[in-house]
Amino acid sequence: MSAFTPKRYQEQVLDSVQAYFQACHELPSPSIAFTATTERLWERGNPYYPLSGFPSDMPYFCLRVPTGGGKTWLAAKSVQLVNTHLLRCEHSVILWLVPSKPIREQTLKALKNRVHPYHAALREAGPISVLDLDEAKSITRATLDTSTTIIVATRQAFQVEEEECRKVYQSSGALMHHFDNLSPTQRDALLRDGEGTERTTPYSLANVLRLRRPFVIVDEAHNSRTELAFDMLARFRPSGVMELTATPDLERTPSNVLHSVCAAELKAEEMIKLPVLLQTEPNWQQCLADAIGRREALHQLAAEECRAGAPYLRPLVLIQSEPRRAGVETLDFERLKNELISNHNIPANEIVLATGEEKGLEQIEADYPLGIADPVCPVKFVITQKALAEGWDCPFAYILVSMASLSSATAVEQLLGRVLRQPGASHRQAKALNQSYAFVVSRNFAETAGTLRDRLVAGAGFEKREVAEFVTAAQTEQARLDLEGHAGRVMVRPVTITLPEKPDLKSVPKPVRDKVRWDGKLNTLTISTPLTEDEAEALSASVQSATAAAAIVQAAEVSRTTAIEFFQTPAELGVRFGVPQLALRVQGELTLFDDPEVLDYPWDLSPYDAAPTADDLSLLGAGLKVAEGGVIDVDNASGRVMARFLPELQRDLGLVYQPEHWDAIRLATWLCRNLPEPSLTHASKQAFVAAWLTDLLRRDGFNLGRANLQKFLIRHLLEARIRDLRQQAVSKAYQQALFGSDAASRVAVTDQHAFEFHAQAYAPSRDYDGRFGHFDFRKHFYGRIGDFDSKEEFECACWLDIQAQQGRIEFWVRNLVRREGCSFFLQKADGRFYPDFLCQLSGSTDQPKAILAVEYKGADRWNSAEDDRLIGGLWAKLSEGRCRFVMLKDKRWDGIEEALN
Template identity: 85%
Template structure:
């Protein structure tokens, strides 16, 4: 079986999904739960947008994951969470929708393959069955009753004009047994045909789905999300909808983005190759030659690393040629292939063509066991025209070559997606092998860079602020013209020259006219935006005298050189920012303290009272009432009307998934097996669960049948109870280890374990948008800056930057929360503390100065932050003067000033 270790950001995505599902049951409605969950996770609650045509309180959310982030694996892993925490049942129906037939076939193969990580992730939900839509039309009741059933289909299959769609609603004798002994409540919810006495209820797959309340997974949800096919899903009475996409709709029909992963997070965890190093060249043959030279250099690096033990890697070039057009001279695939063979001596065996007519990729997959990644495969160049085959994976793609600028948005987005993926999701020693490359036939670098950034945003799911730093110029002279890449950190001084004649600006292209202006009174031409050499040549043709032409050429050179003043951040200047971390001495060796489970503590459930609490009994009572059709309409505390969606869903699932008549021992065994508490011995957990269940069943209003029906709710209550007890034990050990006598012998702050803010690994979930005011931050470590939680926190950042500009601080960073690779934290007993700001203080000679951590707390949260003050103070005290910590409230900047001396 293929092993697959999830990345930290993937675990965080799944944690967010679980938190939302739990909140759906704990709060009055899934919409309130969404806002509350995003508030708790990200510091600002997102507004919930109901999905048109569906119940307004149906759980509906989106996971935003850029290209290369593993969306399909996350979807497969989420199925167990759907069953356990949302539906609270052992088995379910998952309707898994994909954008096309090739993706459907690829998804079906992977989900069915027992060696594939997708299948392994699905198996966490228990027994599973994976079907296509045709197979689902004859699915048996036994299959649905005994396994979680995944039905993979395209969204187009549910368009009215499609034959597949019509068959979903047709009666079938093969499905008749699904409708035996349905209750009146269930029958009332089924679709019917005909009128009056002729009305019938068809034995259709649509009605089977209505009985089973499928959960819908929409892969690549951005593709035609508003089409009728999506609206028709409401007819199946879904239990919820989860979208996964790199580019969610945030305007027309806004998606509810529960968790957004950034490209910087993927880079930090070695999933994608960044930055994209861009080079433009007007001569297509030279552009191709440059790309070949880059590929050869990368191949040499890969071979060197392989000899040192790294995995096999053969860097590939993806070339986007022009389509053929009758009577027009184009750079089509034959011309490009001929150039490679004739002028560069590339063997024909190293080139394949992938177009609608040429099926080179399919042949490679047929000829080699590992496809194009097979060491025996000689291919180094793939020439395509529009787009590659959907779903085709290209693990070795490194270089994109576009023969005609970036004219075909879809093709460029798709090819970029192939190039960005890091082979084997593993970091390489050579920096050049951790980057992507783009060579484009173009005269205008800035325009091409802008178009490439647009493609990364529109197709790969990058944040607009991220792409500025993730597209960089290969050549220094081209970098100077990339003003967008230095957004907010560049000053362009207009260049004015006096001319003896008025230039004929109407004769030059609009893109050049937009960069200049003519003052007829002063006879001056002002260049407001840098001109390239080509643009200068075009502009000088607008005047007749050689003197005026020479003046224009000279002024244009000034406009793109000395007239541009760049402001570079400390990260861009190559400064290092390393923060010593807390380390724990384990068996005489120091190890990073990032998990309280590393502490030694007595943990035995037999020491605790194994009985349901009052809260447990209250929750179970409400659960029994819902499952038996009772009404719960108003929250006694708030007076708010509670959503009926989840209670009705629980009732429907209880009717269709009838539990077996288990005895007390079998129920206790099931509960133990489904309580994921790795820190306990099985015997300890089994004894606690058996005693807890026995105490519950002694109560007059709880029967074994009732408990069996609500075993998932009981499991959840037990999980909460055990987790709370473990927290108590951990807190005691944490207090003793870190703050007891001789704590210094057990804990240390060391440079051996230091967090480093890397130049391109800063990934805010939200950039600061100016909502608390505007300030020209000059000393922040990065060009981007994470959002602030309050106006006071923003003012604190302004104060720190002023001190930095005056020399008291070298530079500082807005620390982020829960962002792997971007966040410094101090481990606590029950979570992590992320200080708001980290400052590098000035050092002496070649020795860096101390690190100052600053946390701003509103007065209303001061008392609850005692444990943050304690761990921050401990970190500073154990650092031997290398670290300082201060917590501030009420704008007491003088408290910080004390630590700057």
């Protein structure tokens, strides 16, 4: 299997996890750390909701990743972060819970496969052991002491009525050795059987887990939000809980969403096929024929690209049939298969049935090495009824056909998930191969589009505001009926006609009745909301005369055509918006400057800098108190003594994982191996670590035993020191390269490296919700607008939009922060600067139009923004007039005025 290259959004998810784990140790509690971390990452701190039945300060958080975003890989990569930054131990126990047996088998197979990216991600934690629940019931202490152990199980396996669960709590001689030489503190923490003097401590897997304080990973966590599920987890005394889901619970038992990935980020990173082009057709045979025609067109495009060197691709159609019903003729799988064979000449071997009765997909997996994606496999159509087999995944699926009018929510969500995934996670040359398709038997396009959008929100994890642009009409005439898809950007003019008679509105279905109004004095009928052809037919039946009926039909046609005026954003109109970025000349070629590591700077560690600081010694002293017995606090309100969660956890883990007695050389070697810093030579890192450790061991109260016990904390302190020294070297090189006397020969701003604001790649972590006031923005590049950090920023956006409406600016965009693929940035030595607004200025058509970047800073943050002003000014200077930069404060809009002239 080829090497796996993570997407930028995946790296950001993992950065967020690491930042939270580190904050858990730096701040008073994991709950405070959660709010502080989300505020630092997203500029608005999220409240922390503890889990009922668990310690209130147990680290508990959720990663929200839409369908197709790589949740399992993220979970596997997080294991190393758990060990290093949260538990601060070399080995741990990970309890990995999945929703079903098929998913369990699929996950186990991938995690154990040494060439699979999931296994490679796990191995970053060091030696690993991947077990199922049966294997875990005879696990040895040596395995737990020498490897990070991942136990993969279904959540149902721990429910009381399940036999597997009872075995988890039963005593087993194979586990007896885990309980030798336990301290009183450890024995007090174990579960017991019986009552009174007859109580015994079973040698059970449950008690082994309680000793080892497992970290729990919950896959598809939205399926585990019951009180029973939480009670089950609490019995194992977990060290923390991480949920992964596309659709977290935000109301009943709210998940603590640490990082939320948007579908637009997946689209920008070429992970999913968007938009979904929807077409409705009341005749089921015509609907199927249209889907077949679309598949053939896609197949031709794929074949042309394949001949030009692109990877093999055979577009598939997933057809959702109706269930069989006794005595009633339905569009069941047999009837659809016959239609494909008899009326469309589709060979039988190109059709596979995947229903409760037919196991065609399992047979395909058995017959072909690459399953349905194998070039030798002939299958082009998959007919299912409710849902496909769990775990089945084929990015070749392009077209969803529903004969059931999207009535089965679960099936539609699952089939959509199959269709959305991008083959090979990379875009194809043909635009049509980067989109998904849905054909539905229905007379009402608007209703069908709304249902499909709901399914993307409820099942695939899309944001409510982004689905409008991700489900679009394949046909122009149907697009006009999609008012929801143009929410806030459509004007509907009421259509009024005079009739010779009063219509019998009581005979009309209520949905149609709600769209019209009769005025008895004027004898006029007003259509306030567009009517479909079917609705017009129903309304025309409410009058007797042919003249009145014809007038209603004609007025209805006007209501859904010329009476609708759409306001389209520049993005929807296909306007290109590219912003030149900073480029650095490396070995004679211009390269996008997106990482200060590309700078040529002398960097080495000197043993003279290797000494623990006073803060380091203070942290080590506090850490020793934890290891010796935990830190306790007194609740001022009740006077009760309270143990803090993380100190107690560190104590428990220290009791279980007894440190080996290493000498100074072995300890230094371990520290070097666990300090990833590719820019350093091994010799310089080794010399630095040895000098730092030698200095520490000379101090009173420090010896090898203590250093060995605290080696993870020492590793953390060394990492911080090395990072600080490297940052100093980078900053010096950055200053010289970008602001030295010969900077113009090394740095440039040209269209050769320009950031493109793509039409469907705008993914705010929060949309503006009107909290600072309401304004009818007419000139924003996208239909959505990212949230503002302050009322002054909102007022700045209003001012820009007014200038645009007056013709001084063509359009503007609220630039996003830390949204890869959606954000323009300027690289600094210690991070990235994301200007608040980018504006396309008006100008002549014979030369590139100027770009204006605007940053608003509150007076309290003005002095700390000096680096932002410098890099913004340099960007504008090097662009030779193409780009302009303004940083404002105190609502001094006159600063923008100057830049517009």
